[in-house]
Amino acid sequence: xxRTVSAAALVAALALPAAAETRLTMYYPxxxxxxxxxxxxxxxxxxxxxxxxxxxxAIYAGNxxxxxxxxxxxxxxxxxxQLAVMFSIDAYDLIEQDLIAPFDEIVExxxxxxWLAGFYPALMANGKIxxxxxxxxxxxxxxxxxxxxxxxxxxxxxxxxxxxxxxxxVEMGKALTTADRAGLMIPSTxxxxxxxxxxxxxxxxxxxxxxxxxxxxxxxEVVDALAFWRSLSVEHGVMPEGAIEWGTLRQxxxxxxxxxxxxxxxxxxxVRNGADFDFGVAMLPANARRGxxxxxxxxxxxxxxxxxxxxxxxxxxRFMTAPEQAAQWSxxxxxxxxxxxAYETEALQAYAAxxxxxxxxxxxxxxAVAEFSTFETAxxxxxxxxxxxxxxxxxxxxxxxxxxxxxxxxxxxxxxR
Numbered sequence: 001x002x003r004t005v006s007a008a009a010l011v012a013a014l015a016l017p018a019a020a021e022t023r024l025t026m027y028y029p030x031x032x033x034x035x036x037x038x039x040x041x042x043x044x045x046x047x048x049x050x051x052x053x054x055x056x057x058a059i060y061a062g063n064x065x066x067x068x069x070x071x072x073x074x075x076x077x078x079x080x081x082q083l084a085v086m087f088s089i090d091a092y093d094l095i096e097q098d099l100i101a102p103f104d105e106i107v108e109x110x111x112x113x114x115w116l117a118g119f120y121p122a123l124m125a126n127g128k129i130x131x132x133x134x135x136x137x138x139x140x141x142x143x144x145x146x147x148x149x150x151x152x153x154x155x156x157x158x159x160x161x162x163x164x165x166x167x168x169x170v171e172m173g174k175a176l177t178t179a180d181r182a183g184l185m186i187p188s189t190x191x192x193x194x195x196x197x198x199x200x201x202x203x204x205x206x207x208x209x210x211x212x213x214x215x216x217x218x219x220x221e222v223v224d225a226l227a228f229w230r231s232l233s234v235e236h237g238v239m240p241e242g243a244i245e246w247g248t249l250r251q252x253x254x255x256x257x258x259x260x261x262x263x264x265x266x267x268x269x270x271v272r273n274g275a276d277f278d279f280g281v282a283m284l285p286a287n288a289r290r291g292x293x294x295x296x297x298x299x300x301x302x303x304x305x306x307x308x309x310x311x312x313x314x315x316x317x318r319f320m321t322a323p324e325q326a327a328q329w330s331x332x333x334x335x336x337x338x339x340x341x342a343y344e345t346e347a348l349q350a351y352a353a354x355x356x357x358x359x360x361x362x363x364x365x366x367x368a369v370a371e372f373s374t375f376e377t378a379x380x381x382x383x384x385x386x387x388x389x390x391x392x393x394x395x396x397x398x399x400x401x402x403x404x405x406x407x408x409x410x411x412x413x414x415x416x417r
Contacts, residue, residue: 021053022312027071027084029139029297030060036139039332047319054312064090064297075099075302082305083313085297088126089373089381091134092212094300096375101303102132106310115318118339120362125370127298129212135298136317137338138329141264142292142361142368143198145285146271149278151176151259162260162282166202166228169285173238176259183238185258186229190246192388193381194295195262197372198284199225201291207384212374213416217384217406218399221288226391226398228287234394242393250274264295265361268334272355281357283364290367296335327351336361376412383408 030036037060044056061067064087071084086094094100107113119137127135149159155175163169173183186195197207205221208214216222232239253261254274262284271279284292299317301310319325323341327348330337337343343352343362352358374380387401396404 022308023055023057024083024309024312024316025057025059025074025079025081026316027059027061027067027074027081027086029062029064029067029085036333039329043320043325043329044316046325047316050319051312051315054315056316071302072097072099075304080304081302082309083299083301083317085138085299088135088137088140088294088296088298089371089377090300091127091129091298092373092375093377095129095134099303100134100300101305101310102134103136103301103314104132106301106314108311112314112318115321118341119321120336120338120340120365122294122365122368122370123336123338126294126373135300136321138297138299138317138321139266139333140294140296140298140336140338141266142294142336142364143195143262143284144265144268144292144360144364145260145262145282146253146267147260147280147282148253148256149280151181151256152280155259159278159280162280163285165285166287170232170236170238173232173260174236177238181256182240182258184232184260184262185239185244185249185252186232186262187244187246187249188389188392189243191295193372193384194293196226196229196384196388197293198262198291199229201293201369202284202287202289203228204288206369207372208374210370212377213413215374215380215384215406215409215413217387217402217409223398223402226388226402229388230392230394230398233392243389266296266333266335268357268361269332270334272334272357281360283360283367290364292364292368293371294365294368295371330358334358374409374413375416379412380409 028040040058044058048056061070068086068090071081074081103116107116116133123137123140127133145162147162152159157172157175163172177183200207200222203221203225205219207216233241249261249263250267252258283290301313305313321338323345326337326342327345330348331351337348342348383405387405390396391398391401
């Protein structure tokens with residue numbers, strides 16, 4: 001039996017929006033500085049407005065480790081994800097588990113390939129492995145030095161000149177230290193390996209080989225870097241003894257409990273919004289050389305995404321990393337614009353003219369190296385973190401702690417050599 005349809009019903013049906021043809025689930029880390037959830041939501045809404053055939057669900061999953069765990073759990077369930085922003089240093093493990101697709105297989109046009117070649121090389125270093133590109137930079141950073149200019153003035157120091165060398169770091173740190181204030185705080189929880197890598201680089205030594213199969217934890221320059229970190233508290237007295245918490249350090253700086261701190265540039269906007277004092281941002285100091293590891297998250301596309309999902313994911317990633325979005329992202333969060341083109345936009349040029357600190361992390365890329373990453377990354381990194389903690393607390397000497405971490409890394413990495 002045929003059923004007639006009224007003209008009004010037909011008009012109403014035609015007026016309904018077409019269902020999205022491609023659905024994407026994206027896992028995203030939120031346990032970092034800045035109003036990230038609102039910013040990412042806004043970017044996704046703008047993307048969907050321009051691409052009504054794609055529906056994006058963003059799942060904010062916690063810190064980087066939480067995000068990896070939850071995204072990989074989804075892949076093993078009946079509700080998999082198609083893309084995620086995860087640690088740039090997760091690439092080796094993701095490749096080894098055969099979970100991600102290289103972007104070289106996803107890009108199709110010359111325009112796509114030009115886009116892929118447009119990022120800062122230092123930010124691409126963690127994502128390029130064995131000649132292929134596995135991760136694309138987005139939420140990226142370097143470690144920078146934040147300092148309280150008002151405290152510099154009170155101590156008779158030039159407020160426009162942060163420590164440029166380790167010797168100056170100690171000298172200025174002593175001038176800034178008081179009974180109720182540290183001269184310097186470097187966080188030793190959360191990501192201790194990241195801060196330590198900066199010190200090792202500054203002392204002229206890398207922590208790992210470019211192929212991810214060898215570590216150099218027990219090299220003399222690396223041991224000396226850890227000894228210097230400990231000396232800042234036990235010998236020079238410019239830093240508190242014991243653990244300095246990553247998650248509360250920004251607040252300690254804002255409350256005046258330290259005159260200087262090393263932290264991610266991803267905290268820049270939050271510090272600017274929260275500081276009721278004049279502050280500066282500078283590159284990290286040098287010993288043998290200047291240096292900071294890059295840090296933060298890359299976009300990855302999961303291998304199980306079908307061809308339509310891969311192309312939709314590529315379209316979303318291209319949108320979120322486009323110069324205009326990357327510039328606004330940097331302004332609103334403090335993370336870096338990931339391409340030179342981002343810093344050529346009117347928005348970021350105007351912002352940098354008003355707030356020059358926004359350029360420090362970018363300028364430091366000249367001295368930056370890839371963040372510590374190897375095969376068996378999580379286990380190797382855990383051994384290094386434990387060594388750092390035991391040396392900083394005095395439980396073991398830097399030589400003993402790093403020798404143990406090196407021996408463990410050798411066992412884990414031997415099969416990959």
